[in-house]
Amino acid sequence: MKILIVDDFSTMRRIIKNLLRDLGFTNTEEADDGTTALPMLQSGKYDFLITDWNMPGMQGIDLLKAVRSDAKLAGLPVLMVTAESKRDQIVEAAQAGVNGYVVKPFTAGTLEEKINKIFERVAA
Amino acid sequence: MAESSARSSARLQLARALVSYLEAGNENDAGDVIAELSGFGDSQLFQEIGRLTRELHDSINSFVADAKLADIAQHEMPDAAERLRYVITTTEQAANTTLSAVEESLPLADTLRSDARHLADQWERFKSRQLSVDDFRELSGELSSFLAVTQTNSEALHDKLSEVLMAQGYQDLTGQVICKVITLVNDVEGKLVELVRLSGNRARSSEGNVMEGPDDSPQGPVVPGVDKGDVVSGQDDVDDLLSSLGF
Numbered sequence: 190m191k192i193l194i195v196d197d198f199s200t201m202r203r204i205i206k207n208l209l210r211d212l213g214f215t216n217t218e219e220a221d222d223g224t225t226a227l228p229m230l231q232s233g234k235y236d237f238l239i240t241d242w243n244m245p246g247m248q249g250i251d252l253l254k255a256v257r258s259d260a261k262l263a264g265l266p267v268l269m270v271t272a273e274s275k276r277d278q279i280v281e282a283a284q285a286g287v288n289g290y291v292v293k294p295f296t297a298g299t300l301e302e303k304i305n306k307i308f309e310r311v312a313a
Numbered sequence: 314m315a316e317s318s319a320r321s322s323a324r325l326q327l328a329r330a331l332v333s334y335l336e337a338g339n340e341n342d343a344g345d346v347i348a349e350l351s352g353f354g355d356s357q358l359f360q361e362i363g364r365l366t367r368e369l370h371d372s373i374n375s376f377v378a379d380a381k382l383a384d385i386a387q388h389e390m391p392d393a394a395e396r397l398r399y400v401i402t403t404t405e406q407a408a409n410t411t412l413s414a415v416e417e418s419l420p421l422a423d424t425l426r427s428d429a430r431h432l433a434d435q436w437e438r439f440k441s442r443q444l445s446v447d448d449f450r451e452l453s454g455e456l457s458s459f460l461a462v463t464q465t466n467s468e469a470l471h472d473k474l475s476e477v478l479m480a481q482g483y484q485d486l487t488g489q490v491i492c493k494v495i496t497l498v499n500d501v502e503g504k505l506v507e508l509v510r511l512s513g514n515r516a517r518s519s520e521g522n523v524m525e526g527p528d529d530s531p532q533g534p535v536v537p538g539v540d541k542g543d544v545v546s547g548q549d550d551v552d553d554l555l556s557s558l559g560f
Contacts, residue, residue, distance in 0.1 A: 196485070198484060198485035198488055200481050200482070200484040200485055201482060201484075201485040203481075204478055204479065204481055204482055207478050208475075208478070208479075211475070242531055243489060243531035243532075243533055248531065272485075272486060272489060272532075272533055272534035272535070273531055273532060273533075274532075274534075274535050274544045274545045274551070275532060275542070275543055275544050275545075276543045276544070276545060276554060277543065278532075279545065279551055279554050279555065280554070280558065283555060283558045283560065290551050290555060291548065291551075292545065292547065292548055292551050293482060293485065293486060293534065294479075294482050294483075294486060295482075295548065296479065297475055297478075297479060299548050
């Protein structure tokens with residue numbers, strides 16, 4: 190299970206990375222915005238994408254749309270972990286095909302629950 | 314151009330007339346001509362002042378009509394204060410969470426260290442056959458309880474360290490809020506530069522006059538007292554919204 194964590198704040202990437210390691214996911218890589226993340230996703234074999242929304246360069250929502258419109262990546266499970274909490278934005282992410290949405294600040298329990306739910310659904 | 318050459322030929326005519334009046338000793342007519350000549354300068358001066366006044370008036374009007382400026386004064390400045398207060402509260406909470414977790418962790422680590430030291434001493438005595446059967450029975454009991462306590466304490470330590478980890482999320486949240494305030498400060502700086510240019514009488518039509526559309530850029534964290542409108546109140550709200558969309 191290879192996971193890409195995309196957030197412009199390195200502290201948040203470290204937090205998510207450590208939480209994932211606690212959950213048994215040790216194979217993680219990081220990117221600081223969509224522009225860096227997209228080529229990594231296209232060239233490396235990732236099983237899961239966790240991305241922030243508000244980033245300089247390419248925003249998380251645009252990364253999500255790019256992933257869904259790329260034939261090779263379209264099926265990649267995507268979890269958004271973001272401080273964006275307008276209803277319109279959550280609806281937009283849902284319509285763009287996000288698999289889960291976690292608002293910051295979040296707890297370790299919430300992240301675990303959402304990740305498990307996504308994997309259950311992917312496996313089903 | 315035509316106007317200014319007409320004006321100078323008119324002045325030339327008046328000057329010639331003035332010379333001939335003076336040579337003829339006609340003081341009255343000479344005085345009229347002088348008054349007329351100086352009037353030329355006055356009317357030009359008034360025209361110039363009129364033009365500058367109009368320019369200044371237009372510039373000030375366009376500056377005042379700049380919707381962005383009004384918005385900065387009425388909303389964004391007070392909002393910025395709220396945002397910075399949010400930064401204080403959030404960093405304070407994170408610091409307190411971290412300090413509490415450390416304060417609760419240190420005694421757990423101390424217990425592990427002192428218990429292990431005591432057992433290590435006893436174990437050395439056992440290896441050098443200095444323990445009686447009763448002493449050994451006691452050591453055996455201590456070992457059992459040490460193993461149980463170690464398990465509980467290390468789990469508690471793990472939880473405390475996870476709390477410290479999660480508390481660091483403040484840096485992302487406050488960072489986003491501070492970036493917004495920096496953008497505002499830059500905007501205000503731009504407007505002040507414009508104002509200085511206006512008052513320096515080198516008015517140019519304002520470039521920042523373009524009306525901005527509705528703000529659909531990312532909003533960052535919800536700041537109490539600033540963010541109103543259609544925002545969710547937490548993860549439960551997000552989950553409800555998503556399940557209403559068939560998630």
